[in-house]
Amino acid sequence: MDWLKFFRAEKKANSAKTAKDRLMLAVAYQRSGLANGPAYLPKLREELLGVVRKYIQVPDDAVQFSVQREAGLEVLELNITLPDQP
Amino acid sequence: MDWLKFFRAEKKANSAKTAKDRLMLAVAYQRSGLANGPAYLPKLREELLGVVRKYIQVPDDAVQFSVQREAGLEVLELNITLPDQP
Numbered sequence: 001m002d003w004l005k006f007f008r009a010e011k012k013a014n015s016a017k018t019a020k021d022r023l024m025l026a027v028a029y030q031r032s033g034l035a036n037g038p039a040y041l042p043k044l045r046e047e048l049l050g051v052v053r054k055y056i057q058v059p060d061d062a063v064q065f066s067v068q069r070e071a072g073l074e075v076l077e078l079n080i081t082l083p084d085q086p
Numbered sequence: 087m088d089w090l091k092f093f094r095a096e097k098k099a100n101s102a103k104t105a106k107d108r109l110m111l112a113v114a115y116q117r118s119g120l121a122n123g124p125a126y127l128p129k130l131r132e133e134l135l136g137v138v139r140k141y142i143q144v145p146d147d148a149v150q151f152s153v154q155r156e157a158g159l160e161v162l163e164l165n166i167t168l169p170d171q172p
Binding site: 028047 | 094110154
């Protein structure tokens with residue numbers, strides 16, 4: 001999977017806005033059948049966000065959060081503008 | 087960011103192989119300058135993987151793991167084939 005290509009496009013779009021460091025997290029769940037995702041999925045995602053929050057303390061407006069859905073596919077996305085490093 | 091479009095392509099490629107549920111995780115770090123990423127980055131990623139491992143017990147060969155790098159961009163990727171649900 002060419003993630004570099006994907007995030008490179010993203011990087012360009014971001015750079016146009018501000019020259020800040022960013023962390024991007026994506027969690028995608030892909031269903032093969034009609035069943036819902038596993039019961040642990042919401043809890044798993046919540047804990048992933050918890051880990052990010054533990055390491056990165058930023059104001060709420062530095063975090064963009066979205067969930068995208070379509071048949072058989074659900075993507076949670078987090079895009080964080082990081083504070084300047086000391 | 088059109089994640090759905092991205093993962094949809096991924097989904098097609100996966101479906102051609104097997105009709106299994108999958109969880110995909112991507113963590114991207116984008117640098118604006120020359121400095122290295124924050125010191126917590128490896129630990130943060132390790133903990134994210136730990137959370138996934140806690141919820142999803144699968145054999146090692148069900149997990150594809152990769153790190154891709156280029157100037158100013160580093161992407162860690164995890165692609166897990168999930169066991170059939172009971």
